Amino acid sequence: MLILGLTGSIAMGKSTAAAMFRRLGVPVYDADAAVHRLLARGGAAVGAVDRAFPGVVADGAVDRPKLGARVFGDATALRRLEGILHPLVAEERRRFLRAAARQGRALVVLDIPLLFETAGERWCDVVCVVSAPRFLQVARLLRRPNMDRARIAAVACRQMPDAQKRRRADFVVPSGLGRAVTFAALRRIVAELREEPGKVWRNFNKLRH
Numbered sequence: 001m002l003i004l005g006l007t008g009s010i011a012m013g014k015s016t017a018a019a020m021f022r023r024l025g026v027p028v029y030d031a032d033a034a035v036h037r038l039l040a041r042g043g044a045a046v047g048a049v050d051r052a053f054p055g056v057v058a059d060g061a062v063d064r065p066k067l068g069a070r071v072f073g074d075a076t077a078l079r080r081l082e083g084i085l086h087p088l089v090a091e092e093r094r095r096f097l098r099a100a101a102r103q104g105r106a107l108v109v110l111d112i113p114l115l116f117e118t119a120g121e122r123w124c125d126v127v128c129v130v131s132a133p134r135f136l137q138v139a140r141l142l143r144r145p146n147m148d149r150a151r152i153a154a155v156a157c158r159q160m161p162d163a164q165k166r167r168r169a170d171f172v173v174p175s176g177l178g179r180a181v182t183f184a185a186l187r188r189i190v191a192e193l194r195e196e197p198g199k200v201w202r203n204f205n206k207l208r209h
Contacts, residue, residue, distance in 0.1 A: 001100060002107045002193055005124035007115035009159050011140040013175025013182065014130045018111040020179075020186050028109040029096040034089050039064060048084045053077070073154060086118070093123070107193055116160050116168060128189060129169035131162055132176035 006021070006028075008014040018028050038045035039062035049067065050057040056067045071077040093110065100108045112120050121127050132140075141147050166172045173185045 001097075001105055002126065003097070003124045004107065004109045004189075004193065005115050005121055005127040006109050006111045006130070007113060007120075007127065007165065008130035008175075009137065009162050009165065010113070010155055011137045011144075012130045012132050012162070014111065014113065016175065016179065017128075017130045017173060017182060017186060018109065020183050021109045021190070023183075024187060024190050026107050026109050026190060027096075027100050027105055028111050029093055031089055031093070031110070031112045034092045035085060037092075038085060038088050039067075044088050045084055049081070052080050052084060107190065114159065116165055117158070121168070126170040126193065127168065128171040128173060128186075129162075129165045130173045130175050130182075131166055132174065134162070136176045137162075 004026075006014060006018060008017070015032075018030060021028050037043055039049065040046075041059065041061040043061070046057060046060065046062055049062050053067060053070050056063050056070060067081070071081050097108065110120070110124060112118070115121060115124075115127065138149075138152060141152050142149075171185075171189050173182060173189070175182050
């Protein structure tokens with residue numbers, strides 16, 4: 001089974017690309033969705049987050065905006081939160097991969113926003129980076145609620161520069177030229193991977209655990 005890591009900086013179009021992979025029949029593991037489940041009512045992370053950050057849980061679920069306010073700009077608090085979430089997300093990822101292997105899937109996608117930043121490429125055979133011009137990224141972000149240039153700069157500090165991600169990728173997919181262009185690029189990638197499943201891509205498979 002070939003594992004493709006899908007990543008890209010904030011507002012680069014990664015979620016759109018993930019949806020397109022699904023349209024192409026490729027199972028996708030969504031790390032962000034896993035975090036949402038862990039923090040929702042009954043989620044496995046709720047108790048630990050409540051103990052670490054008193055006051056952020058209401059009605060059995062973590063208030064994400066309130067939690068975000070607690071950790072934003074506080075590196076120590078962010079590491080504490082990541083120490084809670086990352087092991088739980090990793091277990092969900094392992095369950096996804098085991099299920100896909102049992103189903104005989106030839107190709108799966110791990111949609112992980114901070115793939116390179118967390119050394120997540122070691123789980124992948126190939127990496128696909130979704131990229132758009134900087135001006136378009138900023139314009140997309142400024143349309144989001146509670147987002148301004150100061151917050152954009154703070155988020156960027158936590159992420160590897162787009163140019164560096166593109167250099168490390170096996171595939172770079174444009175998301176600023178329209179959905180049709182993005183979908184065509186992804187369709188070509190899926191076709192290539194299905195045609196050459198045994199090819200070594202940048203030796204990422206040597207880093208697999």
